[in-house]
Amino acid sequence: MVKAAIIGASGYTGAELVRLLSGHPNVTLTTLCADRKAGQSMGAVFPHLAWLKLPELITVEQVDWSQVEVAFCALPHGASQEVIAAIPEHVVVIDLSADFRLNDVGSYATWYGHAHRAPELQKQAVYALSELAREAIRNTRIIACPGCYPTSVLLPVLPLLQAGAIEVDRIIADSKSGTSGAGRGAKESSLFCEVNEGFAAYGIGGHRHVSELEQEVKKAGGESAALEFTPHLVPMNRGILSTIYVKPKAGQTASSLRQLLVKQYEGEAFVHVLDEGIAPSTHMVRGSNHAAINVFAGRTKGTAIIVSAIDNLLKGASGQAVQNFNIRFGFDEIAGLASPALFP
């Protein structure tokens, strides 16, 4: 049994980590941190977890690190790097924030508005899209879990770029996310009445997730690779669906792109290329770590349309974090993640 800490247990991704790890056969949850809720029980903060046996919430300062072998950090960006910098060397760190996703600390400063506070650690960090980075994940101490939107986009796009199957500068990702992606902070824009019965785009042309998307598509497709990304807010709790418009290179078609992805993800437990013609829906994956992907021929010449669906809190955050933990520690990759989606 691996002794695990969750830092930032009072947010939605923290609560999901508790839910998943409390049922993980190889994990003992020894430590739950949430500075502002320290002293409370997890059940007071998240009543749906009230009937689990869990340690009380403490501050990061109170952690007994001798009881921790792996730390899952679910803090806001900026906060995460400072906390992680102070974690003892023997602890493996699985970070869900944006803090260690960008290899270039200069790029981090540009997008996040302040100098990186742990640049040395940043060098060790792996951008941990589970299915595409297993080897690197096994050999690092700092595992940077991708953002929710990027996970939904990169799972299908990176293999196509790596195969040289699509034009590298003709990628448009139109993404739609449930509201839990905005976190549990009390903001007017996240109020029920402000979200319900409405639909809107935001961060058009400049959402922060662009930074990691650009980094990864350039790694896979070269410096000229580029990507347009527009996020939207859907009046639902969970789920991301990305509709991605690409231009197959000469000799490629929607069908051949699909076939490439079929091969790429053959045998994977969580990433599924659907049967031809079946449209992915977030219903297929809600509450699970699965991703559903498919490729369709566009109506216009030279366009293929990729659709991918994940649960933003699972494959897009806490689920992928647990999957990365399993990879890093050599457990069955589906340990703690076996539950199918919940529908309706």
Place this chain on the structure above:
Amino acid sequence: MVKAAIIGASGYTGAELVRLLSGHPNVTLTTLCADRKAGQSMGAVFPHLAWLKLPELITVEQVDWSQVEVAFCALPHGASQEVIAAIPEHVVVIDLSADFRLNDVGSYATWYGHAHRAPELQKQAVYALSELAREAIRNTRIIACPGCYPTSVLLPVLPLLQAGAIEVDRIIADSKSGTSGAGRGAKESSLFCEVNEGFAAYGIGGHRHVSELEQEVKKAGGESAALEFTPHLVPMNRGILSTIYVKPKAGQTASSLRQLLVKQYEGEAFVHVLDEGIAPSTHMVRGSNHAAINVFAGRTKGTAIIVSAIDNLLKGASGQAVQNFNIRFGFDEIAGLASPALFP
């Protein structure tokens, strides 16, 4: 491993049975029936289950009963009794319909509009509210799982009646249910636009669940026991919340009623009396087999207010069915039901 069949796998409760039993450590799902969808895969009917290894859907006629030790029936009332009458004796039957809930077949005919088609079997049936009928459940072949609304009402009310703590003819249950309770049938009244952004009562003064509610309160409180019941439809998928107004007998108070329930359900895995003052919410139980209950003092003299919350598809249907299976076959009662609620 017990070999299990699900009859009626193409409805919401059927799909939940599949989801729960596919992860049950003591069950092999050998048989899935759905007459109108026979020949299809479960994943074609419910894409969220597509990544489970499951037998193909067949008709009831095609079942090889030698491969079945327990049959979960999730058929509409009326259909259930005919199918069950034809199931071989060696098979334990766990029925989720209303067909075997009423001890009096005359009462059945009155409420459901036709004579009972398996009156002999009806005599063996046990009304299987898990926590209050364990002994009977262990010793019968026909386990009739209570309705969703009745489960939410009877869990708190029956112990209070049995204890003689409340007036038997002053019980008002005002219940609210998510829309999955209406099933997957294509009806105008269940359309998204007809349900969303609206709230209404239905079946006022005469919903069919009154029949089993009356039966059980009379068993516990005597012939003069009676209960008013009003169901309402909530624009959400899952969850029932019942607000129950009762009159404590002389010497009793809201607080003493609460204490009675605390004692009744002490040590139970699924039924929880919350700390004083905490209001149950369906958020606490969605996607889980838990029930959350509390008792409050009314503003007016002589009124106590009980609130109880369950997931209608779990504790109100498929979860309780699996719990009853565990009781009947001597397994750990939480086997297959250990997942906490999913929130948000």
Place this chain on the structure above:
Amino acid sequence: MVKAAIIGASGYTGAELVRLLSGHPNVTLTTLCADRKAGQSMGAVFPHLAWLKLPELITVEQVDWSQVEVAFCALPHGASQEVIAAIPEHVVVIDLSADFRLNDVGSYATWYGHAHRAPELQKQAVYALSELAREAIRNTRIIACPGCYPTSVLLPVLPLLQAGAIEVDRIIADSKSGTSGAGRGAKESSLFCEVNEGFAAYGIGGHRHVSELEQEVKKAGGESAALEFTPHLVPMNRGILSTIYVKPKAGQTASSLRQLLVKQYEGEAFVHVLDEGIAPSTHMVRGSNHAAINVFAGRTKGTAIIVSAIDNLLKGASGQAVQNFNIRFGFDEIAGLASPALFP
């Protein structure tokens, strides 16, 4: 044209007042106040109103009262009474807060936690349930609009009490409200993910609206009149449905109670007793000033069940305020309120 000010235009009820009064044939909106948003346009605060010609938001201090004949106050309780105390005598005040609803300032202090700050004005105030207080409304300067829940309960209950048709101490109001009733303040409990897909009771046995409910039922039914009231939160934007359990007096039945209400509201533009057996739904009234009411026989002897539905922001707040304005100033009662409900 009457010159109108809206004080507190940046909340949901304020925005509804703007929407209604901007289309009112007898009103000129001269003044919009919202202290914290002063200097902004209404369209910046509520983009759905951006295409109306409206004055800029100002502070209360900046109001030129010579340009105001009627002031609609949509401020939080406590704030309202201080602002209103400073409004010049020539201005008719229509208050949507709780500040002038309670005749007894001692009761106000008990329920709202501080001494009333305008006790002299309180004496002039009329509890303005439009259909039942027209004469008083016409003859006062301070019009206190009832709360949303109380409007839904009192419209059917007061006439029955006044007629002596129901037992005065056997009234249970189980009420359910959409989330806009919680206002636009940024609170964790009002976040989309905290409300959506869940249902709960709150303020059990002691919600503040009990104070005005008790006051009014005692006025109509005598000192022994009492009422149990439990509010619930529904995952929808708008609408209140109250399910009210009453005990008809000897000689009365559900049917005779219904008949009493039919007579009471005959010819009313906004209050409708539905045909026998038709269940009110908030869908019938959303976005309109209508109220839908019906009475049903209970299953148990001596119980009648009243169901009433309103839009909490219209008949439960801003709509009734405009209706009261029409009464007070002698306009057609439906002026500005003629739009039917919006469905779906």
Place this chain on the structure above:
Amino acid sequence: MVKAAIIGASGYTGAELVRLLSGHPNVTLTTLCADRKAGQSMGAVFPHLAWLKLPELITVEQVDWSQVEVAFCALPHGASQEVIAAIPEHVVVIDLSADFRLNDVGSYATWYGHAHRAPELQKQAVYALSELAREAIRNTRIIACPGCYPTSVLLPVLPLLQAGAIEVDRIIADSKSGTSGAGRGAKESSLFCEVNEGFAAYGIGGHRHVSELEQEVKKAGGESAALEFTPHLVPMNRGILSTIYVKPKAGQTASSLRQLLVKQYEGEAFVHVLDEGIAPSTHMVRGSNHAAINVFAGRTKGTAIIVSAIDNLLKGASGQAVQNFNIRFGFDEIAGLASPALFP
């Protein structure tokens, strides 16, 4: 007063027509048809309209055409053309179906699967995007209202094509619609539980609305003009948001495209180009005939992103139909359409 008939009054767009026309100052609703509901009152079919004075529902055969000067047809495609072919010449026809939108009856046959049944009438029909076709609308008898998706896309795209400001073959419209667009038919896929808490694309690469989109972009941009279109279903009742990716021609920028649209729609009552940087939301337009549009610079070179929002039942159907009626009959264009959006 113009005497109006609504043919197909029992669907959502029919009900919206009733709602709008019942408040129109220049219209008398003489005739409401709904074959399957004939003999019922409108209030029985749509209770939210119960308090309007309306004629009873009749069949098309029962219509007294001498009492009709304009007929609004809100029938399914296919049915519409047969009914309209039988309407007397003196009646102006405003059709909301797809039946008269395609100039080429061969194209109609290809997309809708059967030969057109009124090809002669088709020649008179005008594709009636109100703001861009006023002159033609004034001079025809058959007014074919555009589809909901096409309205949201064409309002911003056609002026840019006409101005030669964007590449004609690099247009991608990613559109998202509320569920009322699927109509009131009882289909499993439209059930509350099948839509709520989920998000999906459908009709990828081949939705029928492509046919009219292609027709109109070719008219404006020439034969090589083409457009990719992907519709998605949003768990809300009303609203369409289209995110449209275009490639400005040399010398053009997102900012210059925006300026072109500002000029195009200057002075329009219903089409609004928002201030720079403000993202359109369906919240701005729900329940109103308004359209909100803006243009943003993409992150990648050579991409501009247009976002447009309408209410699919208003500007996307019944509202535009009434606007076209106003144009055709010479009334103020906002008559019957003056209500601002309803929020929340």
